Amino acid sequence: MTWIAYALAGLVLLAAAWIAVKGVVRFIRTKGQSACDSCPYANTCGKTKGDCK
Amino acid sequence: MSITIALAGNPNSGKTTLFNALTGSNQYVGNWPGVTVERKEARFQIEGEEATLVDLPGVYSLSPYSLEENITRHFIAQHAPDVVINIVDATNIERNLYLTLQLMELERPVVVALNLIDELERQGVKVDCRRLSALLGVPVVPISAKKKQGFDGLFAAVYQQAHSPVVSYPARRYDEATRAAINEIVAALGGLSSHSAFDLDEHRAHRDEEERDDDHTPFAEHRHIGGYHDEGDRDFAPPTTWVALKILEGDEEIAGAAQLSPAQKRRIRKAIDAYVAHGRTIHPGIDQLTLVVDARYEAIERTLREAGFPRREEREVSLSDRIDRVLTHKVLAFPIFLLLMALMFFLTFGSVGSTLSGLTEEMMALLSDGAGAALRAVGSPAWIRSLIVDGVMAGVGGVLVFLPQILIIFLFMSVLEDSGYMSRAAFITDRLLRKLGLSGRSFIPMLMGFGCTTTAVIAARGVENERDRKMTILLTPFMSCGAKLPVYALFTAAFFPGNRGLCVLSLYVLGMMMMIAVGLLLRKTAFRRGDTPFVMELPNYRMPTVKNVSRRLWDRAKDFLTRAGTVIFAMSVVVWFLQSFAPDFHMVADSANSIFGRIGAAIAPVFRPLGFGDWEKSVALLSGTIAKEAVVSTMQVLYSAETTQRLGEVLATKFTPLSAYAFLVFTLLYVPCVSAIAAIRREIGSWRLTLLSIGLQTGTAYIVALIVYQVGRLFAG
Numbered sequence: 001m002t003w004i005a006y007a008l009a010g011l012v013l014l015a016a017a018w019i020a021v022k023g024v025v026r027f028i029r030t031k032g033q034s035a036c037d038s039c040p041y042a043n044t045c046g047k048t049k050g051d052c053k
Numbered sequence: 054m055s056i057t058i059a060l061a062g063n064p065n066s067g068k069t070t071l072f073n074a075l076t077g078s079n080q081y082v083g084n085w086p087g088v089t090v091e092r093k094e095a096r097f098q099i100e101g102e103e104a105t106l107v108d109l110p111g112v113y114s115l116s117p118y119s120l121e122e123n124i125t126r127h128f129i130a131q132h133a134p135d136v137v138i139n140i141v142d143a144t145n146i147e148r149n150l151y152l153t154l155q156l157m158e159l160e161r162p163v164v165v166a167l168n169l170i171d172e173l174e175r176q177g178v179k180v181d182c183r184r185l186s187a188l189l190g191v192p193v194v195p196i197s198a199k200k201k202q203g204f205d206g207l208f209a210a211v212y213q214q215a216h217s218p219v220v221s222y223p224a225r226r227y228d229e230a231t232r233a234a235i236n237e238i239v240a241a242l243g244g245l246s247s248h249s250a251f252d253l254d255e256h257r258a259h260r261d262e263e264e265r266d267d268d269h270t271p272f273a274e275h276r277h278i279g280g281y282h283d284e285g286d287r288d289f290a291p292p293t294t295w296v297a298l299k300i301l302e303g304d305e306e307i308a309g310a311a312q313l314s315p316a317q318k319r320r321i322r323k324a325i326d327a328y329v330a331h332g333r334t335i336h337p338g339i340d341q342l343t344l345v346v347d348a349r350y351e352a353i354e355r356t357l358r359e360a361g362f363p364r365r366e367e368r369e370v371s372l373s374d375r376i377d378r379v380l381t382h383k384v385l386a387f388p389i390f391l392l393l394m395a396l397m398f399f400l401t402f403g404s405v406g407s408t409l410s411g412l413t414e415e416m417m418a419l420l421s422d423g424a425g426a427a428l429r430a431v432g433s434p435a436w437i438r439s440l441i442v443d444g445v446m447a448g449v450g451g452v453l454v455f456l457p458q459i460l461i462i463f464l465f466m467s468v469l470e471d472s473g474y475m476s477r478a479a480f481i482t483d484r485l486l487r488k489l490g491l492s493g494r495s496f497i498p499m500l501m502g503f504g505c506t507t508t509a510v511i512a513a514r515g516v517e518n519e520r521d522r523k524m525t526i527l528l529t530p531f532m533s534c535g536a537k538l539p540v541y542a543l544f545t546a547a548f549f550p551g552n553r554g555l556c557v558l559s560l561y562v563l564g565m566m567m568m569i570a571v572g573l574l575l576r577k578t579a580f581r582r583g584d585t586p587f588v589m590e591l592p593n594y595r596m597p598t599v600k601n602v603s604r605r606l607w608d609r610a611k612d613f614l615t616r617a618g619t620v621i622f623a624m625s626v627v628v629w630f631l632q633s634f635a636p637d638f639h640m641v642a643d644s645a646n647s648i649f650g651r652i653g654a655a656i657a658p659v660f661r662p663l664g665f666g667d668w669e670k671s672v673a674l675l676s677g678t679i680a681k682e683a684v685v686s687t688m689q690v691l692y693s694a695e696t697t698q699r700l701g702e703v704l705a706t707k708f709t710p711l712s713a714y715a716f717l718v719f720t721l722l723y724v725p726c727v728s729a730i731a732a733i734r735r736e737i738g739s740w741r742l743t744l745l746s747i748g749l750q751t752g753t754a755y756i757v758a759l760i761v762y763q764v765g766r767l768f769a770g
Binding site: 001002004005006008009013016019020023027031 | 432440441728731734
């Protein structure tokens with residue numbers, strides 16, 4: 001049953017690496033604007049996320 | 054055929070509400086001027102025909118002095134929409150009709166949608182739309198965008214205008230002197246028969262040989278008013294009367310685009326001089342622009358009088374005015390503002406917020422225990438249990454725990470915003486800032502900084518003056534952004550349980566005070582200049598709708614969960630890896646020997662005078678530059694605390710209340726997250742100023758935290 005733990009760990013590490021690499025690439029490509037994609041605080045300012053793009 | 058409809062109106066006149074109601078869109082709506090910064094489009098059916106509705110930014114006039122005005126003016130002048138729906142706030146009709154006249158001057162088919170007619174009727178005013186329509190020369194349709202009333206009439210009028218356009222010539226209602234001056238300039242431009250002062254053939258010749266001749270403005274510039282060049286621009290030449298009016302106002306861009314000959318310039322100068330001289334016999338010292346503005350307002354006043362509208366001051370004092378007598382009172386306004394902020398923080402961080410967060414924490418603890426037990430049951434190695442429980446569950450869970458508190462603060466802010474109070478908050482603080490010599494126009498983006506620094510920096514585009522804009526961008530990060538709330542919640546619960554609200558309020562006020570202090574310093578050094586006049590609209594108070602508020606809360610909760618599941622999740626795993634492995638990639642028993650431990654140990658001495666010179670605290674601050682919530686998740690992982698309550702207990706052994714407050718002050722003021730830094734670089738366009746911003750923030754944070762800790766130590770003995 002230990003394989004379940006290894007599979008889970010592999011999944012977590014892969015997912016984290018994928019999110020990190022994808023995030024960094026998008027961040028560089030969009031010159032930082034991709035950070036607004038899931039910003040829960042942006043609407044407080046009266047702007048929509050579309051305004052950040 | 055598809056009908057292109059532009060939606061134009063004053064800020065906060067209900068444009069976005071109408072846009073959403075007509076198209077079924079889900080654009081953000083706020084009782085706050087400036088919701089629409091860029092134009093937005095949506096398709097819908099009108100009388101069975103395909104139509105594209107373009108929501109333009111709210112503007113008070115079509116002068117090209119701000120980004121919003123430029124976008125609106127450019128779209129109407131160059132894209133030549135088939136119909137312009139001009140949404141007019143009936144409760145503020147005098148000022149709203151100013152834009153109406155300017156839209157009509159462009160000789161596009163206009164339909165006036167008279168919004169909030171129900172509110173006006175509650176003030177005891179009966180509106181004769183037919184009479185108003187006859188006087189203005191364009192259809193006037195009463196609507197209530199919020200209640201979706203009057204749309205049939207609006208659709209019928211828009212359809213009619215799209216297929217049998219009727220344009221109006223408002224200049225015919227201006228005073229005699231203005232009309233005479235316009236006629237003289239029109240004659241100098243070659244008369245109305247030429248259709249336009251802009252010779253399209255001439256322009257096309259320039260387009261073919263763009264910039265071939267230094268004596269001529271490049272084609273793109275004189276064809277595209279406002280310097281824009283968009284897809285969809287038509288070879289539409291502005292009407293001669295409009296060009297004449299702009300020249301009479303002193304609009305140099307239009308005068309330059311008209312390519313006047315020396316003889317034309319002389320004749321026009323003579324006409325303008327005569328116009329100004331005549332105006333000065335009545336108002337000494339008046340300029341040409343003010344004379345044209347006066348002419349428009351005089352025409353509006355006369356039109357409304359003839360349509361049977363009572364003057365604003367003759368109307369019953371509205372409820373909004375009565376509330377404003379208290380909320381914007383010279384003496385009471387600021388204490389009330391602080392009181393409301395305090396109430397918000399007491400509710401968020403006091404018993405209500407902490408009880409809800411406690412429940413979430415219990416759930417997270419159950420999940421974490423369950424995961425640990427399940428992993429043990431399957432014979433998982435210790436490092437995998439550590440990764441899942443101490444890394445992912447602790448890191449992500451440590452941030453998720455604060456979701457209820459974040460939602461309470463956003464609920465409060467949504468209600469304040471929807472009710473119209475946020476505009477008053479901007480007005481009250483602007484009044485204070487202007488007394489200190491800071492630009493009032495800059496305050497709106499700064500207020501947005503309470504939400505997100507990145508969007509606030511982008512919103513500074515609306516500040517017309519270059520120096521003010523740069524200064525706004527440099528000052529905005531001093532406002533405490535929403536992502537710092539989990540850090541405040543964690544520390545105040547651990548160190549100041551009886552004064553949580555007060556402690557957070559003190560941080561927000563400190564942020565504003567530092568912004569003012571640094572602003573004054575910049576004003577006296579790098580950004581010396583005079584005051585900029587700033588006109589701000591105070592919208593009527595409105596009852597927030599459950600639908601609007603709940604939709605926004607749902608959006609934020611969704612975004613917060615997404616952020617926790619992506620950025621914070623990845624950060625937690627990275628932090629776990631860096632604190633579990635040594636530089637040679639073997640697992641360490643003591644995290645002080647890990648990669649993070651080594652990095653932290655190198656920078657920790659810098660923070661020692663501030664009262665938090667341990668490597669864990671140093672690297673937590675470092676990871677906060679990716680996302681501020683990561684300060685919490687990093688501490689959760691580094692201190693191997695399964696729950697936030699446990700983390701609070703650990704922190705109580707690592708900090709004193711004084712060093713904890715100094716840490717909060719540093720977190721409040723130090724360099725913003727990488728996304729905000731990227732936005733600053735992009736908007737300010739200079740690495741030198743971006744580095745100045747980073748240095749200014751971190752330097753201020755260091756000095757203030759140092760003062761707090763060292764002075765505090767003197768008092769604490």
